[in-house]
Amino acid sequence: MSHADTMGGHAGVMEKPAFSVPAKKMAMWLFIIADTATFAGCLVAYGFLRNATPDWPRPFHSITNVVLMTFILVTSSLTMLLAIDAAKAGEKAKALQWTMITAGAGVLFALLHIREWLGLIGEGMTLLKNPWGTGLFGAAFFSITGLHLLHVTGGVIALVAVGIRYKGGRYNADDLEITGLYWHFVDLVWMFVVPLVYLLNLSH
Amino acid sequence: MAMAEGHKSNAGRYVMVYICILAIACLQFVIAYSNITASQMFARMLFLAVVEAALALLFFMHLSDNHGLLWFVVVFTVFVLLAMQYGWTDSFRELLGAPWSSYSKS
Numbered sequence: 001m002s003h004a005d006t007m008g009g010h011a012g013v014m015e016k017p018a019f020s021v022p023a024k025k026m027a028m029w030l031f032i033i034a035d036t037a038t039f040a041g042c043l044v045a046y047g048f049l050r051n052a053t054p055d056w057p058r059p060f061h062s063i064t065n066v067v068l069m070t071f072i073l074v075t076s077s078l079t080m081l082l083a084i085d086a087a088k089a090g091e092k093a094k095a096l097q098w099t100m101i102t103a104g105a106g107v108l109f110a111l112l113h114i115r116e117w118l119g120l121i122g123e124g125m126t127l128l129k130n131p132w133g134t135g136l137f138g139a140a141f142f143s144i145t146g147l148h149l150l151h152v153t154g155g156v157i158a159l160v161a162v163g164i165r166y167k168g169g170r171y172n173a174d175d176l177e178i179t180g181l182y183w184h185f186v187d188l189v190w191m192f193v194v195p196l197v198y199l200l201n202l203s204h
Numbered sequence: 205m206a207m208a209e210g211h212k213s214n215a216g217r218y219v220m221v222y223i224c225i226l227a228i229a230c231l232q233f234v235i236a237y238s239n240i241t242a243s244q245m246f247a248r249m250l251f252l253a254v255v256e257a258a259l260a261l262l263f264f265m266h267l268s269d270n271h272g273l274l275w276f277v278v279v280f281t282v283f284v285l286l287a288m289q290y291g292w293t294d295s296f297r298e299l300l301g302a303p304w305s306s307y308s309k310s
Contacts, residue, residue: 019272033277037284044288051295063233070229077264078222082215089211184264191256194229195249199236 028178032185035151039189042147043196046140050200057132058203059120066198069112070190073152076105077187080159080180087166087173095176099163102183106156113149117142144197151186158182221263228256 018026050056060066083098120141127142129135162179165171235248262268267277 019270019276021270021273029273029277033280033284036281040285040288044291048291048295051292052299054299063236067233071226074222074225074229077260078218081218081264085213085215085218089213181265184260187264188257188260191225191229191253191260195232195236195253196246199232199249200242200246202236204237 022174025174025178025181028181032181035185039144039147039192042144043192046144046196049136049140053134053136055133056201057130057134057137058201059123059125059130059132059137060198060202063199063202065112065116066194069109069116070194072105072109072112073187073190076102076109077184079105080183084173084177084180087176092167095173096163096167099159099166099176103156103159103163106152106159106183110149110152110156113145113152117145141197144193148186148189148193151189155179155183155186217263221259225256225259228252228259 017023021029079098079102083095083102086092086098087095124131125138125141127138130138158179162171162175166176232249232252235245235252238245240248261277262274267274
């Protein structure tokens, strides 16, 4: 039986998906491209300010926290891949388990991030002023890391929601993979935030 | 599930890429404590971040399996990223002075 026969005579109006990617996955890719522009805009603006401001603060004394946060986020990308791999192999319980581990890693990352924020706020840093130099630093730092934290929080909620629906049979491995794309994107953004916002502002 | 039959696990490949990304991240942390100028540090860290991102895009997000989508994503994203770079010269003007800089007047 040909493809046209199976489509009941409507094959003429059915277009092949762009790049052979299903529509839902393509929508996620378009979102990722748009969100890349958002983060890039923030990081370029941050770079402009840092470059043009002579008294830019270097408030970070230790990299322990950021090392831990990076390790957790990169590891969560691996656990997400293992979840998708298990889902594609039809191992539903294992897939759900890895998905929830990924969400747990996201929660841990967010808690470490908030702890770091509270530490900086405790040292006198706010959106508009800080004890070390230009007040622009607080606005730039909280904006970029806050936007990333918002994405992590949204990702955790999405992982839990998709995981529960996957368990219930409403979603399948493809849906888990699409959520995984978003999660990897959040990890990818962090790879640029760490050197530009943290490591270049270490107090030596 | 239809995909379950004959599905080949990629876990080994994922772990290899994961280790590579962690190793590159470690390199960035080492560079952060090295005795070089800020511009050298920036260039090296940015290069390593791009390599990390490329690994994640190709193997974690599976763009290496779909060359058409790879080109679509890379061309659009790189164009937008390059278009954003037009303002850098102005940030150097702000810092270095002439003309019209508040710092050059002092």
